[in-house]
Amino acid sequence: MRSTVIERRRALALLGAVGLAPWLSRTAGAGPRDIFLSARADGQGRYWFSGLDAEGGRRFYVVLPGRGHSAATHPRLPLAVVFARRPGRFALAVDWRRGRVVARFAPPEDRHFYGHGVFSPDGRLLYACENDFEARRGAIGIYETARGFARVGEWASHGIGPHDLRLLSDGATLAVAIGGIATHPDLPRLKLNLPTMASALALIDRRDGALVGRHRLAPAFHKASIRHLALARGDRIAVAMQYEGPAGDLVPLLGVSERGRPIRLFDAPAPAIRALRQYCGSVACDTAGAVIAASSPRGNVLTFWEAENGRHLFTTPVADGCGVAAAGGPGRFLASSGRGGLFLIDVARRRVARIGPPPRAGLAWDNHLVPTGG
């Protein structure tokens, strides 16, 4: 992959050779809080990675070589890595305080990104979900921050189609959403194995790649693909699914796995489930770890649930709403739409407020909103 010398030098200067300390000291305390990151399209065939403040104001934007998907935020530095949407192969490390690209990298030729990644607790390593498409297996690529994100290894993902991943509070266990769907870049959007697909939530030790747990759904739900994850209080892992079976089936698309326990599907009223139209695009937990938000761009709704018991709280319409992130206190979320809108939601008061300047024609926020604070 292209990586200009200047960018590599800048990355090394920032992250490696001179050590992290000087940069960190300039950053400490003064850093802006609660920036939200998202990929977007501009309606003219160009793709961008943007930073927003909690009022929806634009903080920065950098151009992307193709459509982006989600981002991983560094635990200590104002640094985020945005990934290409599958089957893309680019990743950009961005200093989100200055809005500058500090490194560009890519997986090996026979891999592509799925669009999600996560840093180790010290920020030294980055883990990214990847497709080893010729072998039809999933991989977790490992990249070293201080070496300009050189790829230093990979673990098996223990299942086809690892899409999203999160690091549990022990700092060692990666929770990986195994979508179960085989794809190949030769047929970019085609699902190759629906009749036999098997989704799972895999728990992988990031230190040695060992599979320490795997939870599957009941056979009746084998076409429910676990795609996205959020962490609630007490390492409760919220899973959000996309159902590949018949449109009329009633399948709860949300569930929770408490560490080491099987996935408990939410026992939701049928209308709340049907409103999702078999498709969850994004899932997030509020700052208190108590409320789960799940979006459905197909159903044009945002739904909110109690993490503890899976109780449905409320559903609000947002056309092509997909990105969602915890914002400004308990029960509060920021959400974004493929039609350019930004929304602030207060779950306790059931209030939804449109924020930010009116979107330009063609502006489309991509699937995920990522808070730098969490």
Add this chain to the structure above:
Amino acid sequence: MRSDLGVGGLARRLSLALALALTLALGAAAQAGAAAPPDAFYAAVNRHLVERHVLPRFDRLRGAARELRSAGGALCQAPGAGRLEDARRGFHAAMDAWMGVQHLRFGPAELFSRADRFYFWPQARGKVGPAVEKLLAGGGIPAPGRMPTASAAAQGLPALEYLLFERGAALLRADAAAKRRCALLLAVTRNIHAIADGLAADWAGGRVDFRRAMASPGPANLYYKTHKDAAAALFQSLHDGLEAVAASRIRPVLGASPAAARPRLAEQRASGRSTRNIVSGLQALAAMYRDKDGGGFTRLVRARGEVKLDALMHRAFGLTIATARSIGKPLEAAVRDETLRPRVAKLLLQVRALKQIVRTRLATAIGLAVGFNALDGD
């Protein structure tokens, strides 16, 4: 297609279509604030498409599958070159009928993985032969009723193509292996007939009665709350059908250059159907837009006063189908042929331009937005 059209003329026409698609898409976005069409607006079009497009086509598929099953039975009763030819003809008829409905992936087609079990392509590309041989070599031919649980690659029309065309001669030998092949062929044709029968039955009556589901949306309807929802499913079929022609049937085979062409990836090489499938697939999609009775999405477009768009759609389908017909040879041969390769390249551009117009201008004109995040599967 007129042969005196120079390359320059074609390029101009093509770029015109693309430019139109893009600039008008922007224009359409700007006027998106126009009042949404009333729901009744969609009901008549849905009714027409279900009654005149969907149901007759699934009936035709059921009939073709029934004939195919008897041709298979006749072949296995008294194997011979003549009956093998009859069975192959039956296969072609069933494939033509399938190309007439393969874009209709919602409703009965998604129940019991029917579409995948009927025609698992391109997913099963390169895997059909091994899956069939494995069944032949392994524990035995699945008993009637067990076929649906076999590998999707081994139970539909691709498996039958393998048996009849790639290994047709092996059916005619007078040995035990030929008998086993025939037994599997019978199981496969029975399965194909059962799937086609289920598709037609679930569309028109029975427990599922999808015709009624599309005609009577409402709060209790599991599939559609409004007529617009039902129209969106039909519209999606039109869009995804074009996408499948471009992304699965043409692009992988064409490659960026003659050297990068990959004839191996062409559809149904054994039966020589790659270009024929593209033509019949495009004809089915064109009929969704405007059929011989003047029904289809065209009615919505005209009711909205979008006369220019209607003319553009009609012309674009006409040009694209003419290009597909002008290829005249299977795709795997055409992409390596100096004269024909440019036509394949042109066809890919035209199908993509058409898809772009559908996705932007047509979607906006008839109030059926195609979502940015909604179609991803991400």
